[in-house]
Amino acid sequence: MSSVKKKVIVSACILGEHCRYDGKTKQIREITQALQGYEIIPFCPEAPLFGTPRERINLLHVKGKKRVVTDETKRDVTKVLEEEILSFIKLHPQVDRIVLKSKSPSCGYGTTPILNEKKEVVGTGSGIAATLMKKAYEGIIIEDELRFRTHNPNESD
Template sequence: MRVLVSACLLGDNCKYNGKNNRNEALLQRLQKHEVVRICPEVLGGLGVPRPCVELRDGVAWNQYGENVDAAFRTGVHKALEQIEGQQIDLVVLQSRSPTCGVKQIYDGTFSKRLIDGQGMLAAALAERGYRLVDVEDIDSVPEL
């Protein structure tokens, strides 16, 4: 099985704060599978570390009020190009991320308030029919 995974979950230091979300349980489950790592924010040219970003009305804004939507959309486009033509059986993405959030994202006010919704990459992948799983729900995927 080929699994597309948020790079931060694999231990890549690509989060906005320069750190990662390494997930040992996920790494154990991925041992028998082919892994394709992805970080659309880095692909979009955003540095590490970088200001925190949230989506407001579908537009990416950083914590300083700067519109960074173009970089986010570029990153999503490049991520989609990167996997074009590949058979991706499952996608495991980082929770609540403005690019990768599968079920919830922050509301765009930088107040730590969550709303139902998807990050930009998650939405683009869902629209294209990929099977998405929030990393917090990996226990619900028996074949993983």
């Protein structure tokens, strides 16, 4: 029998890393339990680029395109984030599972609020990392953290 463990990418903040914009974590203990037996690959594209704590970012629809823009200073950080995420994907070309944080402009999978330029919510979609991973890891289902949560199901990002 092969001893090579299956690999799972997991958003680092739900594993217990304090990598959120506010310096906090959103640890879900059930996740580490559920993924026993897997090689867990923590993933957070924002912290290495922007530091922690950092200015919040939002997912915006601008002229029909999805952009990631900082909340106060209005910097478009889409390109740097894409580069960071693509480098991560290149380092981990083969994975078996992906579990991502809900509602995040980077990690959210179908759960992230999409804003217009006046910061009004105009819809819900996937964050930039979830979108790129969906393309890169063909056939791998992206799971949302909420599926593992047995407490505070309404907790926000």
